[in-house]
Amino acid sequence: MAEETRTAKLTIGDKTVDLPMFAPTTGPDVIDIRKLYGQAGVFTYDPGFTSTASCDSTITFIDGDKGILLHRGYPIGELAEKSHYLEVSYLLLYGNLPSPTELEKFEALVTNHTMIHEQMIHFFRGFRRDAHPMAVMVGVVGAMSAFYHDSTDINDEFQREVASIRLIAKMPTIAAMAYKYTIGQPFVYPRNDLDYASNFLRMCFAVPAEDYVVNPVLSRAMDRIFTLHADHEQNASTSTVRLASSSGANPFACIAAGIACLWGPAHGGANQACLEMLKEIGTPDRIPEFIARAKDKDDPFRLMGFGHRVYKNFDPRATVMKQSADEVLELLGIENNPVLQVAKELEKQALEDPYFADKKLFPNVDFYSGIILEAMGFPTSMFTPIFALARTVGWISQWKEQLNDPQLKIGRPRQLYLGETERSYVDIEKR
Numbered sequence: 001m002a003e004e005t006r007t008a009k010l011t012i013g014d015k016t017v018d019l020p021m022f023a024p025t026t027g028p029d030v031i032d033i034r035k036l037y038g039q040a041g042v043f044t045y046d047p048g049f050t051s052t053a054s055c056d057s058t059i060t061f062i063d064g065d066k067g068i069l070l071h072r073g074y075p076i077g078e079l080a081e082k083s084h085y086l087e088v089s090y091l092l093l094y095g096n097l098p099s100p101t102e103l104e105k106f107e108a109l110v111t112n113h114t115m116i117h118e119q120m121i122h123f124f125r126g127f128r129r130d131a132h133p134m135a136v137m138v139g140v141v142g143a144m145s146a147f148y149h150d151s152t153d154i155n156d157e158f159q160r161e162v163a164s165i166r167l168i169a170k171m172p173t174i175a176a177m178a179y180k181y182t183i184g185q186p187f188v189y190p191r192n193d194l195d196y197a198s199n200f201l202r203m204c205f206a207v208p209a210e211d212y213v214v215n216p217v218l219s220r221a222m223d224r225i226f227t228l229h230a231d232h233e234q235n236a237s238t239s240t241v242r243l244a245s246s247s248g249a250n251p252f253a254c255i256a257a258g259i260a261c262l263w264g265p266a267h268g269g270a271n272q273a274c275l276e277m278l279k280e281i282g283t284p285d286r287i288p289e290f291i292a293r294a295k296d297k298d299d300p301f302r303l304m305g306f307g308h309r310v311y312k313n314f315d316p317r318a319t320v321m322k323q324s325a326d327e328v329l330e331l332l333g334i335e336n337n338p339v340l341q342v343a344k345e346l347e348k349q350a351l352e353d354p355y356f357a358d359k360k361l362f363p364n365v366d367f368y369s370g371i372i373l374e375a376m377g378f379p380t381s382m383f384t385p386i387f388a389l390a391r392t393v394g395w396i397s398q399w400k401e402q403l404n405d406p407q408l409k410i411g412r413p414r415q416l417y418l419g420e421t422e423r424s425y426v427d428i429e430k431r
Contacts, residue, residue: 005029012040026061043414053234055242055405059092059397060233064310069317071231072096080320085226085390086110086196089168092231092397107196113169114190114199116177117147124181133385134263136178141171142256152250154403163251164396171392172196175385176203182381197223200389205377217331218376221324225369228317229387231394232310237261237268241395242402243411251399258395259388268391271370272383274305275339278370283338284345295355305367306350307360314362321368328375343371 004020008031011017017040020032030053033044046052061070069076072091079088083097090098090106098106123143127136144166145152151163177187180203188203198214201222206212232238240261244254262268281290293301308315329340347363350356373383402408 004032010036010040012042015040027063037414043416045416049239049413054239054411055234055402057234057398057401058095059401060231060394062233062310064308065312067311067313067316069232076228076316077320080224080227080317083227084195085223085230088227088230089393092393093164093400109165110169110196111192111199113165114173114192116170116173120144120147121177121187124177127181129182129184131182133175133178133182133381134259134388136181137174137385137388138256138260138263140174140178141167141259142253144170144252145250148252152252154245154248154250160251160400160403164400167251167255167396168393171389172200173203175382175389176200178385179204179378179382195219195223197226201376204382215331217327221328221372222376224320224324225372225386226390228321228365228369229390231391231397234398235267236264237391238395238398241399245399245402246408246411248410251396254399255392255395258391262388262391263384268384268387270304271366271373271387272380274366274370275374275380275383277304278339278342278346281342281346284342287342287346287349290346291349291353303346303350303361305370306356306363308364311364313360315364317365318363318368321365321372322363325368325371325375328372332375337375339374340371343367343374 005023006021008019008021009016010019017036019036022030022032024030037043044052059072061073062068071079071088072095074091074097079091083091086107087098087103089110090103120140120143123140124136127139148163148166151159151166153159173190180187186208188206190199190203194202194214198219201214201219202212234242237258241254241258244257245251249257265273281287290301290303293299294303329344347367350361350363356362370380370383373386374380378386
């Protein structure tokens with residue numbers, strides 16, 4: 001727990017309340033309002049909790065004004081460039097970069113847990129073939145608590161660890177099976193001789209009649225997508241996981257809740273919305289029309305994949321993702337893909353337009369990740385499941401941190417009530 005640095009004074013009428021203030025290791029100071037209601041009889045009002053810290057954390061730090069994203073103090077650009085997803089997963093889970101021995105052991109542990117319970121294969125058949133992969137993932141991940149009874153006791157540290165490894169290891173298998181099920185192809189089982197990203201690509205694109213040989217450029221690009229989406233502080237889905245966890249729910253239920261929240265188009269569906277916009281534009285010659293609409297204050301249209309809710313300068317993840325997008329497009333070519341042609345030209349025109357530069361509406365991570373996934377052959381319906389797969393380690397890290405917090409309380413936000421005051425019941429014949 002942070003130490004009190006000074007006191008903020010809040011004056012309400014003729015009453016003054018002293019509120020403790022805490023200084024983080026980096027970022028703005030925080031006013032502690034936990035005793036505000038008891039001392040002053042009032043609540044704070046903060047829709048969306050955009051000015052409220054719901055917890056203290058040592059995992060991820062974001063400075064949106066400066067375009068900074070740190071995991072355990074390490075800049076995301078360095079991690080994405082020099083590290084890989086499972087090493088970053090270890091960092092998020094345990095607080096430090098692993099030694100060679102620790103990393104080897106961790107990778108082997110994850111690799112050896114990628115299979116799912118065979119009975120879960122039949123569980124998929126309960127869904128319609130045209131079900132959205134996210135609907136399948138919410139159901140299957142939530143159902144894991146029915147198949148893995150030995151890792152649902154949140155008070156047992158060993159069971160928490162087992163559940164953590166299982167979720168990280170099995171999420172690519174579940175996501176790939178959700179994809180295969182919705183396109184009517186047989187499931188492809190994981191292989192222990194492939195790395196995390198390569199295994200996922202093979203499970204998505206191999207078929208019994210012909211194996212899928214993973215190109216290292218595509219594998220590296222997929223690993224970067226995973227790494228750049230691993231954690232993002234107290235966003236909507238992470239806060240959902242923490243809120244579900246505060247009630248004592250089992251880990252599989254908490255992660256399923258996070259997946260459900262991520263499904264929203266304002267959160268995890270942004271890269272899908274970006275690709276749908278590119279398809280709406282259709283051809284490069286129509287780009288000026290849509291850029292003009294984006295500038296028109298009276299037009300509700302906005303360019304998806306540009307700017308960010310948190311980052312007011314630039315998205316630090318986008319630089320590395322752009323590099324991967326360029327590598328993938330060079331490898332696969334874009335001559336026969338009109339969507340990718342539009343994407344490249346839109347990026348060029350927007351970056352050259354002073355309007356977007358002045359408003360700092362630069363292409364973000366969703367813009368480039370959508371381009372990469374489209375080029376790889378994924379349908380837009382799989383974009384958010386891949387996001388969920390990548391974010392799982394972040395959710396688990398936040399979940400584990402919260403369970404070790406001695407100040408943990410069940411989440412219970414207050415409200416500004418604007419409804420009717422107390423009324424007497426009127427018998428139906430008198431209404």
